Amino acid sequence: MKIDTDCPECLMHRGFIETRKATSEPRKRLKTSIAMLKAIVENLKPDAVPGVIGTIREEVIGRETGNNDLYAVDKRESNTQALSLLPGLRDKITGTQSNVERFRLASRLSAIGNLIEFDILGYSVRLDQLEAQIQQVEFGIDNSDSALELSKSSKNVMLLTDNAGEIAFDILLVEELKRIGLSVTVAVKNAPIMNDATLEDALQVGMNKVADNVITTGQACVGLLYDDTSPEFRQVLDKMDLIVAKGMGHYETMTERNWNQPILHVLIAKCRPVASSLGIMRGQGAILLRRPKV
Numbered sequence: 001m002k003i004d005t006d007c008p009e010c011l012m013h014r015g016f017i018e019t020r021k022a023t024s025e026p027r028k029r030l031k032t033s034i035a036m037l038k039a040i041v042e043n044l045k046p047d048a049v050p051g052v053i054g055t056i057r058e059e060v061i062g063r064e065t066g067n068n069d070l071y072a073v074d075k076r077e078s079n080t081q082a083l084s085l086l087p088g089l090r091d092k093i094t095g096t097q098s099n100v101e102r103f104r105l106a107s108r109l110s111a112i113g114n115l116i117e118f119d120i121l122g123y124s125v126r127l128d129q130l131e132a133q134i135q136q137v138e139f140g141i142d143n144s145d146s147a148l149e150l151s152k153s154s155k156n157v158m159l160l161t162d163n164a165g166e167i168a169f170d171i172l173l174v175e176e177l178k179r180i181g182l183s184v185t186v187a188v189k190n191a192p193i194m195n196d197a198t199l200e201d202a203l204q205v206g207m208n209k210v211a212d213n214v215i216t217t218g219q220a221c222v223g224l225l226y227d228d229t230s231p232e233f234r235q236v237l238d239k240m241d242l243i244v245a246k247g248m249g250h251y252e253t254m255t256e257r258n259w260n261q262p263i264l265h266v267l268i269a270k271c272r273p274v275a276s277s278l279g280i281m282r283g284q285g286a287i288l289l290r291r292p293k294v
Contacts, residue, residue, distance in 0.1 A: 001253075001256070004277075006121075012037065019033050031064060036057055036060045051221070055221040058220075058222070068191065074164075078127060079201055085131055089169070106173045110166075111266045113169025114166055117270060142287045144287045150262060150289070155241055157184050157244060158185045158186070158244070159173070159246065160187050161202070164196070166246065167205055171206070171210050185211065186211040189217060216233070217230070218233045223254060240261055243262070245264065247266075261292065267286055268285050
């Protein structure tokens with residue numbers, strides 16, 4: 001996905017917020033802001049990918065301030081809040097008789113977990129009101145039925161996580177994929193970037209007790225930049241029959257590459273450019289199955 005007219009403002013908006021999170025020293029804030037803006041401007045081109053520029057922005061802020069874990073407290077709170085909702089959400093799935101409905105509900109709840117995001121221009125979430133927000137999500141795209149049929153003929157699936165907190169909701173989808181008979185590998189970032197899930201978050205929510213394997217991508221970036229991942233990760237990824245990619249960052253970056261495997265994008269379109277690219281309304285959910293190009 002290429003940048004849209006809203007992207008420059010959004011990239012800078014989050015950059016300024018994160019700079020204030022990263023340091024309280026006025027001179028360092030100014031120096032960081034200047035470096036961050038310069039990096040964004042230098043990389044703003046019509047064919048640029050927002051997730052790539054976002055990654056560059058994060059690298060600059062971390063380098064200039066020495067602080068690479070800006071959302072540590074938010075992430076722990078997100079995990080705690082999401083875990084408190086998990087038993088009730090799981091009961092809704094187990095109370096559904098149809099396998100099709102079970103999978104659809106698990107996919108939708110995994111997507112709804114993508115509500116947990118911070119500092120996006122024009123978007124906000126309150127963790128203490130998360131349960132109420134869950135009830136309000138509508139889906140503009142739902143290919144979960146097709147994804148279920150594809151899953152039945154697959155053996156190995158990888159779930160690329162997005163945010164902390166959200167990863168607890170992903171447990172529900174992992175459980176359903178395993179129920180179908182798949183081996184599920186969950187991949188997290190190898191180091192903090194924004195509020196993305198790392199191995200620490202996977203352990204906090206207990207993903208290691210559910211998935212067959214939890215690994216890292218070997219990189220800390222917005223979405224997934226295949227060529228920059230670790231060789232060990234690519235070796236595992238290339239053997240997968242299906243990839244479940246959570247969140248907007250994965251949609252932005254992974255739609256720029258031709259994949260040998262089908263990709264199931266599971267997300268909430270929290271900004272206009274992503275919603276426009278998907279052909280849905282901002283705030284709607286999407287469960288989009290993309291098959292390899294022939």
